[in-house]
Amino acid sequence: MIIKIFSLNLRMQGKKTYQEKLFACFSLSERVPKDNFYRQLGGVLDLEYLYGLTRAYYGTSGQESVDPVVFFKLCLVGYLENIISDRKLISHCSMRMDILYFIGYDIDDELPWHSTISRTRQLFPESLFEEVFTKVLALCISKGMVSGHTQAIDSAPVKANASMDSLELKVPKEDLESHLQKIRHISRMDKPHRQAKENKASKTQQTIDANKQELGAIKSRNKNWSKNQDQRPGAGNKGSKYTSNKTHYSPTDPDARISVKLRQSEKTQLYESAKCRHCPPCHHRYSSLPCR
Structure with missing residues:
Protein backbone atom coordinates (compact mmCIF):
# COMPACT_ATOMS: atom_id res chain seq x y z
CA MET A 1 0.00 0.00 0.00
CA ILE A 2 2.85 2.37 0.85
CA ILE A 3 4.54 1.64 -2.46
CA LYS A 4 1.39 2.54 -4.42
CA ILE A 5 1.02 5.95 -2.67
CA PHE A 6 4.67 6.78 -3.34
CA SER A 7 4.25 5.91 -6.99
CA LEU A 8 1.13 8.09 -7.23
CA ASN A 9 2.90 11.14 -5.72
CA LEU A 10 5.86 10.69 -8.05
CA ARG A 11 3.59 10.82 -11.13
CA MET A 12 1.95 14.06 -9.89
CA GLN A 13 5.27 15.91 -9.40
CA GLY A 14 5.45 18.88 -11.75
CA LYS A 15 8.44 19.89 -13.88
CA LYS A 16 8.43 23.19 -15.79
CA THR A 17 10.26 23.34 -19.09
CA TYR A 18 10.82 26.68 -20.85
CA GLN A 19 9.80 26.90 -24.49
CA GLU A 20 9.49 30.07 -26.58
CA LYS A 21 6.05 30.72 -28.05
CA LEU A 22 5.61 31.80 -31.63
CA PHE A 23 2.64 33.99 -30.67
CA ALA A 24 1.97 35.35 -27.19
CA ALA A 138 4.01 72.28 -5.97
CA LEU A 139 1.97 69.24 -7.06
CA CYS A 140 3.02 67.40 -3.89
CA ILE A 141 2.01 70.37 -1.74
CA SER A 142 -1.36 70.68 -3.50
CA LYS A 143 -2.04 66.99 -2.80
CA GLY A 144 -1.24 67.43 0.89
CA MET A 145 1.93 65.34 0.73
CA VAL A 146 4.13 68.13 2.13
CA SER A 147 3.10 70.18 5.14
CA GLY A 148 6.42 71.91 5.85
CA HIS A 149 6.06 71.50 9.62
CA THR A 150 8.94 69.18 10.50
CA GLN A 151 11.87 68.00 8.40
CA ALA A 152 14.56 65.39 9.14
CA ILE A 153 17.98 66.26 7.72
CA ASP A 154 21.01 63.99 7.38
CA SER A 155 24.25 64.33 5.45
CA ALA A 156 27.16 62.22 4.28
CA PRO A 157 30.60 63.09 2.81
CA VAL A 158 30.92 62.48 -0.93
CA LYS A 159 34.30 62.50 -2.69
CA ALA A 160 34.66 65.39 -5.13
CA ASN A 161 36.16 65.00 -8.60
CA ALA A 162 39.07 67.30 -7.76
CA SER A 163 42.73 66.58 -7.06
CA MET A 164 44.52 67.79 -3.93
CA ASP A 165 47.60 68.38 -6.10
CA SER A 166 45.84 71.14 -8.07
CA LEU A 167 45.01 73.30 -5.05
CA GLU A 168 45.84 76.99 -5.28
CA LEU A 169 46.69 79.37 -2.45
CA LYS A 170 44.22 82.07 -1.54
CA VAL A 171 45.79 85.52 -1.47
CA PRO A 172 44.78 88.72 0.32
CA LYS A 173 42.70 91.13 -1.72
CA GLU A 174 45.16 93.94 -1.03
CA ASP A 175 47.89 94.17 -3.68
CA LEU A 176 46.73 90.97 -5.36
CA GLU A 177 49.22 90.79 -8.23
CA SER A 178 52.36 91.35 -6.14
CA HIS A 179 51.18 88.88 -3.53
CA LEU A 180 50.47 86.31 -6.24
CA GLN A 181 54.03 86.54 -7.53
CA LYS A 182 55.46 86.06 -4.04
CA ILE A 183 53.34 83.04 -3.24
CA ARG A 184 53.06 81.13 -6.52
CA HIS A 185 56.81 80.50 -6.80
CA ILE A 186 56.81 78.73 -3.43
CA SER A 187 54.95 75.70 -4.72
CA ARG A 188 57.32 75.45 -7.70
CA MET A 189 60.59 75.42 -5.72
CA ASP A 190 60.82 71.65 -5.44
CA LYS A 191 58.48 70.37 -8.12
CA PRO A 192 55.64 72.12 -9.95
CA HIS A 193 52.18 71.20 -8.77
CA ARG A 194 49.61 70.08 -11.29
CA GLN A 195 47.73 73.12 -12.56
CA ALA A 196 44.14 73.07 -13.73
CA LYS A 197 43.47 73.65 -17.43
CA GLU A 198 40.71 76.10 -16.55
CA ASN A 199 40.34 78.08 -13.34
CA LYS A 200 36.60 78.00 -12.59
CA ALA A 201 36.87 79.80 -9.26
CA SER A 202 35.63 83.37 -8.96
CA LYS A 203 37.78 86.21 -7.64
CA THR A 204 35.99 85.95 -4.31
CA GLN A 205 36.91 82.26 -4.01
CA GLN A 206 40.54 82.97 -4.94
CA THR A 207 41.05 85.62 -2.28
CA ILE A 208 40.83 85.71 1.50
CA ASP A 209 39.47 88.34 3.87
CA ALA A 210 41.54 88.59 7.05
CA ASN A 211 42.63 91.07 9.68
CA LYS A 212 46.24 92.03 10.40
CA GLN A 213 46.75 89.14 12.81
CA GLU A 214 45.38 86.56 10.37
CA LEU A 215 47.47 87.99 7.52
CA GLY A 216 50.55 87.63 9.73
CA ALA A 217 49.66 84.00 10.39
CA ILE A 218 49.26 83.38 6.65
CA LYS A 219 52.64 84.99 5.98
CA SER A 220 54.28 82.79 8.62
CA ARG A 221 52.55 79.70 7.21
CA ASN A 222 53.79 80.48 3.70
CA LYS A 223 57.36 80.84 4.98
CA ASN A 224 57.15 77.48 6.75
CA TRP A 225 55.62 75.96 3.65
CA SER A 226 58.49 77.20 1.49
CA LYS A 227 61.04 75.62 3.88
CA ASN A 228 59.29 72.28 4.20
CA GLN A 229 58.05 71.30 0.77
CA ASP A 230 56.93 67.87 2.02
CA GLN A 231 53.96 69.59 3.60
CA ARG A 232 52.64 71.02 0.36
CA PRO A 233 49.05 70.08 -0.60
CA GLY A 234 48.56 66.61 -1.98
CA ALA A 235 46.52 63.54 -1.17
CA GLY A 236 49.67 61.46 -0.76
CA ASN A 237 51.24 63.76 1.82
CA LYS A 238 49.97 62.87 5.27
CA GLY A 239 51.77 65.83 6.84
CA SER A 240 50.25 68.55 4.67
CA LYS A 241 49.19 70.53 7.72
CA TYR A 242 49.41 73.86 5.91
CA THR A 243 46.45 72.97 3.73
CA SER A 244 43.01 74.18 4.80
CA ASN A 245 39.85 75.72 3.42
CA LYS A 246 40.96 79.04 4.92
CA THR A 247 44.13 79.19 2.84
CA HIS A 248 43.47 77.08 -0.30
CA TYR A 249 40.83 76.59 -2.98
CA SER A 250 40.30 74.20 -5.88
CA PRO A 251 40.35 75.90 -9.32
CA THR A 252 38.65 72.91 -10.97
CA ASP A 253 35.85 72.57 -8.40
CA PRO A 254 35.59 75.69 -6.21
CA ASP A 255 32.61 74.28 -4.28
CA ALA A 256 34.59 71.28 -2.96
CA ARG A 257 35.99 71.51 0.56
CA ILE A 258 39.15 70.03 2.09
CA SER A 259 38.30 67.49 4.76
CA VAL A 260 39.29 64.20 6.37
CA LYS A 261 36.95 61.23 6.26
CA LEU A 262 36.17 59.31 9.42
CA ARG A 263 38.89 56.76 10.31
CA GLN A 264 41.15 58.13 7.55
CA SER A 265 44.29 60.21 8.01
CA GLU A 266 44.79 61.69 4.53
CA LYS A 267 43.07 64.87 3.47
CA THR A 268 40.85 64.89 0.41
CA GLN A 269 38.28 67.14 -1.25
CA LEU A 270 34.70 66.33 -0.38
CA TYR A 271 31.13 67.46 -0.74
CA GLU A 272 28.57 67.22 2.03
CA SER A 273 25.53 65.56 0.50
CA ALA A 274 22.48 66.49 2.57
CA LYS A 275 19.01 64.99 2.33
CA CYS A 276 15.89 66.47 3.82
CA ARG A 277 12.74 64.42 4.40
CA HIS A 278 9.29 65.46 5.54
CA CYS A 279 8.28 63.77 8.80
CA PRO A 280 4.59 63.07 9.44
CA PRO A 281 3.46 63.60 13.07
CA CYS A 282 3.36 59.86 13.74
CA HIS A 283 7.11 59.60 13.04
CA HIS A 284 8.23 62.02 15.77
CA ARG A 285 9.00 59.32 18.29
CA TYR A 286 12.79 59.51 18.29
CA SER A 287 14.05 62.89 17.10
CA SER A 288 13.06 65.73 14.83
CA LEU A 289 14.52 68.94 13.47
CA PRO A 290 12.18 71.92 13.02
CA CYS A 291 12.19 73.36 9.52
CA ARG A 292 13.60 76.89 9.44
Missing part, protein backbone atom coordinates in the same frame (compact mmCIF):
# COMPACT_ATOMS: atom_id res chain seq x y z
CA CYS A 25 -0.92 37.27 -25.66
CA PHE A 26 0.47 39.46 -22.88
CA SER A 27 -0.72 42.66 -21.20
CA LEU A 28 1.39 44.68 -18.77
CA SER A 29 -1.68 46.27 -17.21
CA GLU A 30 -2.87 42.81 -16.13
CA ARG A 31 0.52 41.78 -14.76
CA VAL A 32 1.36 44.90 -12.71
CA PRO A 33 -0.68 44.90 -9.46
CA LYS A 34 -2.91 47.89 -8.81
CA ASP A 35 -1.18 48.53 -5.48
CA ASN A 36 2.27 48.68 -7.11
CA PHE A 37 4.16 51.88 -6.29
CA TYR A 38 5.01 52.84 -9.88
CA ARG A 39 1.48 52.09 -11.07
CA GLN A 40 0.04 54.36 -8.38
CA LEU A 41 2.66 57.03 -9.11
CA GLY A 42 1.85 56.98 -12.81
CA GLY A 43 -1.82 57.49 -12.02
CA VAL A 44 -1.26 60.75 -10.10
CA LEU A 45 1.87 62.21 -11.73
CA ASP A 46 0.90 64.42 -14.68
CA LEU A 47 3.93 65.55 -16.69
CA GLU A 48 2.14 66.64 -19.87
CA TYR A 49 3.30 70.23 -19.30
CA LEU A 50 6.85 69.10 -20.14
CA TYR A 51 6.10 69.08 -23.88
CA GLY A 52 5.54 72.83 -23.90
CA LEU A 53 8.36 73.46 -21.46
CA THR A 54 10.98 71.66 -23.58
CA ARG A 55 9.75 72.45 -27.10
CA ALA A 56 12.22 75.33 -27.56
CA TYR A 57 15.22 72.98 -27.16
CA TYR A 58 14.39 70.85 -30.22
CA GLY A 59 14.90 71.55 -33.90
CA THR A 60 12.47 71.17 -36.80
CA SER A 61 14.38 68.50 -38.74
CA GLY A 62 16.23 65.28 -38.05
CA GLN A 63 15.40 62.15 -36.10
CA GLU A 64 12.76 62.22 -33.39
CA SER A 65 14.12 62.56 -29.87
CA VAL A 66 13.26 60.53 -26.82
CA ASP A 67 9.96 61.62 -25.30
CA PRO A 68 10.78 64.33 -22.69
CA VAL A 69 8.18 62.85 -20.34
CA VAL A 70 9.89 59.46 -20.63
CA PHE A 71 13.27 61.10 -20.02
CA PHE A 72 12.18 62.81 -16.81
CA LYS A 73 10.42 59.66 -15.63
CA LEU A 74 13.65 57.73 -16.15
CA CYS A 75 15.50 60.39 -14.14
CA LEU A 76 12.92 59.94 -11.39
CA VAL A 77 13.35 56.16 -11.47
CA GLY A 78 17.13 56.60 -11.23
CA TYR A 79 16.66 58.71 -8.10
CA LEU A 80 14.14 56.35 -6.50
CA GLU A 81 16.22 53.26 -7.27
CA ASN A 82 19.52 54.99 -6.36
CA ILE A 83 21.06 54.40 -9.80
CA ILE A 84 23.50 57.04 -11.05
CA SER A 85 24.72 55.27 -14.20
CA ASP A 86 22.56 55.72 -17.32
CA ARG A 87 23.75 52.37 -18.64
CA LYS A 88 22.68 50.58 -15.45
CA LEU A 89 19.44 52.55 -15.37
CA ILE A 90 18.36 51.35 -18.82
CA SER A 91 19.40 47.78 -18.00
CA HIS A 92 17.46 47.92 -14.73
CA CYS A 93 14.31 49.33 -16.34
CA SER A 94 14.33 46.71 -19.09
CA MET A 95 13.93 43.97 -16.46
CA ARG A 96 11.16 45.65 -14.44
CA MET A 97 7.61 45.31 -15.74
CA ASP A 98 6.25 47.92 -13.32
CA ILE A 99 8.79 50.52 -14.48
CA LEU A 100 8.07 49.75 -18.14
CA TYR A 101 4.39 50.31 -17.44
CA PHE A 102 5.22 53.55 -15.59
CA ILE A 103 7.19 55.05 -18.50
CA GLY A 104 4.64 53.88 -21.08
CA TYR A 105 6.65 51.11 -22.76
CA ASP A 106 5.39 47.63 -23.62
CA ILE A 107 7.25 44.44 -22.81
CA ASP A 108 8.76 44.20 -26.31
CA ASP A 109 9.44 47.92 -26.89
CA GLU A 110 13.10 48.88 -27.19
CA LEU A 111 14.19 51.37 -24.56
CA PRO A 112 16.29 54.44 -25.46
CA TRP A 113 20.06 53.99 -25.57
CA HIS A 114 21.90 55.06 -22.45
CA SER A 115 23.89 57.55 -24.54
CA THR A 116 20.60 59.16 -25.64
CA ILE A 117 19.71 59.75 -21.99
CA SER A 118 23.13 61.32 -21.37
CA ARG A 119 22.86 63.64 -24.40
CA THR A 120 19.33 64.68 -23.46
CA ARG A 121 20.50 65.56 -19.96
CA GLN A 122 23.19 67.79 -21.49
CA LEU A 123 20.64 69.36 -23.84
CA PHE A 124 18.50 70.83 -21.06
CA PRO A 125 19.89 73.65 -18.89
CA GLU A 126 20.02 73.46 -15.12
CA SER A 127 17.24 76.04 -14.86
CA LEU A 128 14.85 73.63 -16.60
CA PHE A 129 15.52 70.87 -14.07
CA GLU A 130 14.95 73.35 -11.25
CA GLU A 131 11.67 74.44 -12.82
CA VAL A 132 10.51 70.82 -13.13
CA PHE A 133 11.50 70.17 -9.50
CA THR A 134 9.55 73.25 -8.36
CA LYS A 135 6.51 72.15 -10.36
CA VAL A 136 6.57 68.61 -8.93
CA LEU A 137 7.03 70.02 -5.43
Whole structure:
Protein backbone atom coordinates (compact mmCIF):
# COMPACT_ATOMS: atom_id res chain seq x y z
CA MET A 1 0.00 0.00 0.00
CA ILE A 2 2.85 2.37 0.85
CA ILE A 3 4.54 1.64 -2.46
CA LYS A 4 1.39 2.54 -4.42
CA ILE A 5 1.02 5.95 -2.67
CA PHE A 6 4.67 6.78 -3.34
CA SER A 7 4.25 5.91 -6.99
CA LEU A 8 1.13 8.09 -7.23
CA ASN A 9 2.90 11.14 -5.72
CA LEU A 10 5.86 10.69 -8.05
CA ARG A 11 3.59 10.82 -11.13
CA MET A 12 1.95 14.06 -9.89
CA GLN A 13 5.27 15.91 -9.40
CA GLY A 14 5.45 18.88 -11.75
CA LYS A 15 8.44 19.89 -13.88
CA LYS A 16 8.43 23.19 -15.79
CA THR A 17 10.26 23.34 -19.09
CA TYR A 18 10.82 26.68 -20.85
CA GLN A 19 9.80 26.90 -24.49
CA GLU A 20 9.49 30.07 -26.58
CA LYS A 21 6.05 30.72 -28.05
CA LEU A 22 5.61 31.80 -31.63
CA PHE A 23 2.64 33.99 -30.67
CA ALA A 24 1.97 35.35 -27.19
CA CYS A 25 -0.92 37.27 -25.66
CA PHE A 26 0.47 39.46 -22.88
CA SER A 27 -0.72 42.66 -21.20
CA LEU A 28 1.39 44.68 -18.77
CA SER A 29 -1.68 46.27 -17.21
CA GLU A 30 -2.87 42.81 -16.13
CA ARG A 31 0.52 41.78 -14.76
CA VAL A 32 1.36 44.90 -12.71
CA PRO A 33 -0.68 44.90 -9.46
CA LYS A 34 -2.91 47.89 -8.81
CA ASP A 35 -1.18 48.53 -5.48
CA ASN A 36 2.27 48.68 -7.11
CA PHE A 37 4.16 51.88 -6.29
CA TYR A 38 5.01 52.84 -9.88
CA ARG A 39 1.48 52.09 -11.07
CA GLN A 40 0.04 54.36 -8.38
CA LEU A 41 2.66 57.03 -9.11
CA GLY A 42 1.85 56.98 -12.81
CA GLY A 43 -1.82 57.49 -12.02
CA VAL A 44 -1.26 60.75 -10.10
CA LEU A 45 1.87 62.21 -11.73
CA ASP A 46 0.90 64.42 -14.68
CA LEU A 47 3.93 65.55 -16.69
CA GLU A 48 2.14 66.64 -19.87
CA TYR A 49 3.30 70.23 -19.30
CA LEU A 50 6.85 69.10 -20.14
CA TYR A 51 6.10 69.08 -23.88
CA GLY A 52 5.54 72.83 -23.90
CA LEU A 53 8.36 73.46 -21.46
CA THR A 54 10.98 71.66 -23.58
CA ARG A 55 9.75 72.45 -27.10
CA ALA A 56 12.22 75.33 -27.56
CA TYR A 57 15.22 72.98 -27.16
CA TYR A 58 14.39 70.85 -30.22
CA GLY A 59 14.90 71.55 -33.90
CA THR A 60 12.47 71.17 -36.80
CA SER A 61 14.38 68.50 -38.74
CA GLY A 62 16.23 65.28 -38.05
CA GLN A 63 15.40 62.15 -36.10
CA GLU A 64 12.76 62.22 -33.39
CA SER A 65 14.12 62.56 -29.87
CA VAL A 66 13.26 60.53 -26.82
CA ASP A 67 9.96 61.62 -25.30
CA PRO A 68 10.78 64.33 -22.69
CA VAL A 69 8.18 62.85 -20.34
CA VAL A 70 9.89 59.46 -20.63
CA PHE A 71 13.27 61.10 -20.02
CA PHE A 72 12.18 62.81 -16.81
CA LYS A 73 10.42 59.66 -15.63
CA LEU A 74 13.65 57.73 -16.15
CA CYS A 75 15.50 60.39 -14.14
CA LEU A 76 12.92 59.94 -11.39
CA VAL A 77 13.35 56.16 -11.47
CA GLY A 78 17.13 56.60 -11.23
CA TYR A 79 16.66 58.71 -8.10
CA LEU A 80 14.14 56.35 -6.50
CA GLU A 81 16.22 53.26 -7.27
CA ASN A 82 19.52 54.99 -6.36
CA ILE A 83 21.06 54.40 -9.80
CA ILE A 84 23.50 57.04 -11.05
CA SER A 85 24.72 55.27 -14.20
CA ASP A 86 22.56 55.72 -17.32
CA ARG A 87 23.75 52.37 -18.64
CA LYS A 88 22.68 50.58 -15.45
CA LEU A 89 19.44 52.55 -15.37
CA ILE A 90 18.36 51.35 -18.82
CA SER A 91 19.40 47.78 -18.00
CA HIS A 92 17.46 47.92 -14.73
CA CYS A 93 14.31 49.33 -16.34
CA SER A 94 14.33 46.71 -19.09
CA MET A 95 13.93 43.97 -16.46
CA ARG A 96 11.16 45.65 -14.44
CA MET A 97 7.61 45.31 -15.74
CA ASP A 98 6.25 47.92 -13.32
CA ILE A 99 8.79 50.52 -14.48
CA LEU A 100 8.07 49.75 -18.14
CA TYR A 101 4.39 50.31 -17.44
CA PHE A 102 5.22 53.55 -15.59
CA ILE A 103 7.19 55.05 -18.50
CA GLY A 104 4.64 53.88 -21.08
CA TYR A 105 6.65 51.11 -22.76
CA ASP A 106 5.39 47.63 -23.62
CA ILE A 107 7.25 44.44 -22.81
CA ASP A 108 8.76 44.20 -26.31
CA ASP A 109 9.44 47.92 -26.89
CA GLU A 110 13.10 48.88 -27.19
CA LEU A 111 14.19 51.37 -24.56
CA PRO A 112 16.29 54.44 -25.46
CA TRP A 113 20.06 53.99 -25.57
CA HIS A 114 21.90 55.06 -22.45
CA SER A 115 23.89 57.55 -24.54
CA THR A 116 20.60 59.16 -25.64
CA ILE A 117 19.71 59.75 -21.99
CA SER A 118 23.13 61.32 -21.37
CA ARG A 119 22.86 63.64 -24.40
CA THR A 120 19.33 64.68 -23.46
CA ARG A 121 20.50 65.56 -19.96
CA GLN A 122 23.19 67.79 -21.49
CA LEU A 123 20.64 69.36 -23.84
CA PHE A 124 18.50 70.83 -21.06
CA PRO A 125 19.89 73.65 -18.89
CA GLU A 126 20.02 73.46 -15.12
CA SER A 127 17.24 76.04 -14.86
CA LEU A 128 14.85 73.63 -16.60
CA PHE A 129 15.52 70.87 -14.07
CA GLU A 130 14.95 73.35 -11.25
CA GLU A 131 11.67 74.44 -12.82
CA VAL A 132 10.51 70.82 -13.13
CA PHE A 133 11.50 70.17 -9.50
CA THR A 134 9.55 73.25 -8.36
CA LYS A 135 6.51 72.15 -10.36
CA VAL A 136 6.57 68.61 -8.93
CA LEU A 137 7.03 70.02 -5.43
CA ALA A 138 4.01 72.28 -5.97
CA LEU A 139 1.97 69.24 -7.06
CA CYS A 140 3.02 67.40 -3.89
CA ILE A 141 2.01 70.37 -1.74
CA SER A 142 -1.36 70.68 -3.50
CA LYS A 143 -2.04 66.99 -2.80
CA GLY A 144 -1.24 67.43 0.89
CA MET A 145 1.93 65.34 0.73
CA VAL A 146 4.13 68.13 2.13
CA SER A 147 3.10 70.18 5.14
CA GLY A 148 6.42 71.91 5.85
CA HIS A 149 6.06 71.50 9.62
CA THR A 150 8.94 69.18 10.50
CA GLN A 151 11.87 68.00 8.40
CA ALA A 152 14.56 65.39 9.14
CA ILE A 153 17.98 66.26 7.72
CA ASP A 154 21.01 63.99 7.38
CA SER A 155 24.25 64.33 5.45
CA ALA A 156 27.16 62.22 4.28
CA PRO A 157 30.60 63.09 2.81
CA VAL A 158 30.92 62.48 -0.93
CA LYS A 159 34.30 62.50 -2.69
CA ALA A 160 34.66 65.39 -5.13
CA ASN A 161 36.16 65.00 -8.60
CA ALA A 162 39.07 67.30 -7.76
CA SER A 163 42.73 66.58 -7.06
CA MET A 164 44.52 67.79 -3.93
CA ASP A 165 47.60 68.38 -6.10
CA SER A 166 45.84 71.14 -8.07
CA LEU A 167 45.01 73.30 -5.05
CA GLU A 168 45.84 76.99 -5.28
CA LEU A 169 46.69 79.37 -2.45
CA LYS A 170 44.22 82.07 -1.54
CA VAL A 171 45.79 85.52 -1.47
CA PRO A 172 44.78 88.72 0.32
CA LYS A 173 42.70 91.13 -1.72
CA GLU A 174 45.16 93.94 -1.03
CA ASP A 175 47.89 94.17 -3.68
CA LEU A 176 46.73 90.97 -5.36
CA GLU A 177 49.22 90.79 -8.23
CA SER A 178 52.36 91.35 -6.14
CA HIS A 179 51.18 88.88 -3.53
CA LEU A 180 50.47 86.31 -6.24
CA GLN A 181 54.03 86.54 -7.53
CA LYS A 182 55.46 86.06 -4.04
CA ILE A 183 53.34 83.04 -3.24
CA ARG A 184 53.06 81.13 -6.52
CA HIS A 185 56.81 80.50 -6.80
CA ILE A 186 56.81 78.73 -3.43
CA SER A 187 54.95 75.70 -4.72
CA ARG A 188 57.32 75.45 -7.70
CA MET A 189 60.59 75.42 -5.72
CA ASP A 190 60.82 71.65 -5.44
CA LYS A 191 58.48 70.37 -8.12
CA PRO A 192 55.64 72.12 -9.95
CA HIS A 193 52.18 71.20 -8.77
CA ARG A 194 49.61 70.08 -11.29
CA GLN A 195 47.73 73.12 -12.56
CA ALA A 196 44.14 73.07 -13.73
CA LYS A 197 43.47 73.65 -17.43
CA GLU A 198 40.71 76.10 -16.55
CA ASN A 199 40.34 78.08 -13.34
CA LYS A 200 36.60 78.00 -12.59
CA ALA A 201 36.87 79.80 -9.26
CA SER A 202 35.63 83.37 -8.96
CA LYS A 203 37.78 86.21 -7.64
CA THR A 204 35.99 85.95 -4.31
CA GLN A 205 36.91 82.26 -4.01
CA GLN A 206 40.54 82.97 -4.94
CA THR A 207 41.05 85.62 -2.28
CA ILE A 208 40.83 85.71 1.50
CA ASP A 209 39.47 88.34 3.87
CA ALA A 210 41.54 88.59 7.05
CA ASN A 211 42.63 91.07 9.68
CA LYS A 212 46.24 92.03 10.40
CA GLN A 213 46.75 89.14 12.81
CA GLU A 214 45.38 86.56 10.37
CA LEU A 215 47.47 87.99 7.52
CA GLY A 216 50.55 87.63 9.73
CA ALA A 217 49.66 84.00 10.39
CA ILE A 218 49.26 83.38 6.65
CA LYS A 219 52.64 84.99 5.98
CA SER A 220 54.28 82.79 8.62
CA ARG A 221 52.55 79.70 7.21
CA ASN A 222 53.79 80.48 3.70
CA LYS A 223 57.36 80.84 4.98
CA ASN A 224 57.15 77.48 6.75
CA TRP A 225 55.62 75.96 3.65
CA SER A 226 58.49 77.20 1.49
CA LYS A 227 61.04 75.62 3.88
CA ASN A 228 59.29 72.28 4.20
CA GLN A 229 58.05 71.30 0.77
CA ASP A 230 56.93 67.87 2.02
CA GLN A 231 53.96 69.59 3.60
CA ARG A 232 52.64 71.02 0.36
CA PRO A 233 49.05 70.08 -0.60
CA GLY A 234 48.56 66.61 -1.98
CA ALA A 235 46.52 63.54 -1.17
CA GLY A 236 49.67 61.46 -0.76
CA ASN A 237 51.24 63.76 1.82
CA LYS A 238 49.97 62.87 5.27
CA GLY A 239 51.77 65.83 6.84
CA SER A 240 50.25 68.55 4.67
CA LYS A 241 49.19 70.53 7.72
CA TYR A 242 49.41 73.86 5.91
CA THR A 243 46.45 72.97 3.73
CA SER A 244 43.01 74.18 4.80
CA ASN A 245 39.85 75.72 3.42
CA LYS A 246 40.96 79.04 4.92
CA THR A 247 44.13 79.19 2.84
CA HIS A 248 43.47 77.08 -0.30
CA TYR A 249 40.83 76.59 -2.98
CA SER A 250 40.30 74.20 -5.88
CA PRO A 251 40.35 75.90 -9.32
CA THR A 252 38.65 72.91 -10.97
CA ASP A 253 35.85 72.57 -8.40
CA PRO A 254 35.59 75.69 -6.21
CA ASP A 255 32.61 74.28 -4.28
CA ALA A 256 34.59 71.28 -2.96
CA ARG A 257 35.99 71.51 0.56
CA ILE A 258 39.15 70.03 2.09
CA SER A 259 38.30 67.49 4.76
CA VAL A 260 39.29 64.20 6.37
CA LYS A 261 36.95 61.23 6.26
CA LEU A 262 36.17 59.31 9.42
CA ARG A 263 38.89 56.76 10.31
CA GLN A 264 41.15 58.13 7.55
CA SER A 265 44.29 60.21 8.01
CA GLU A 266 44.79 61.69 4.53
CA LYS A 267 43.07 64.87 3.47
CA THR A 268 40.85 64.89 0.41
CA GLN A 269 38.28 67.14 -1.25
CA LEU A 270 34.70 66.33 -0.38
CA TYR A 271 31.13 67.46 -0.74
CA GLU A 272 28.57 67.22 2.03
CA SER A 273 25.53 65.56 0.50
CA ALA A 274 22.48 66.49 2.57
CA LYS A 275 19.01 64.99 2.33
CA CYS A 276 15.89 66.47 3.82
CA ARG A 277 12.74 64.42 4.40
CA HIS A 278 9.29 65.46 5.54
CA CYS A 279 8.28 63.77 8.80
CA PRO A 280 4.59 63.07 9.44
CA PRO A 281 3.46 63.60 13.07
CA CYS A 282 3.36 59.86 13.74
CA HIS A 283 7.11 59.60 13.04
CA HIS A 284 8.23 62.02 15.77
CA ARG A 285 9.00 59.32 18.29
CA TYR A 286 12.79 59.51 18.29
CA SER A 287 14.05 62.89 17.10
CA SER A 288 13.06 65.73 14.83
CA LEU A 289 14.52 68.94 13.47
CA PRO A 290 12.18 71.92 13.02
CA CYS A 291 12.19 73.36 9.52
CA ARG A 292 13.60 76.89 9.44
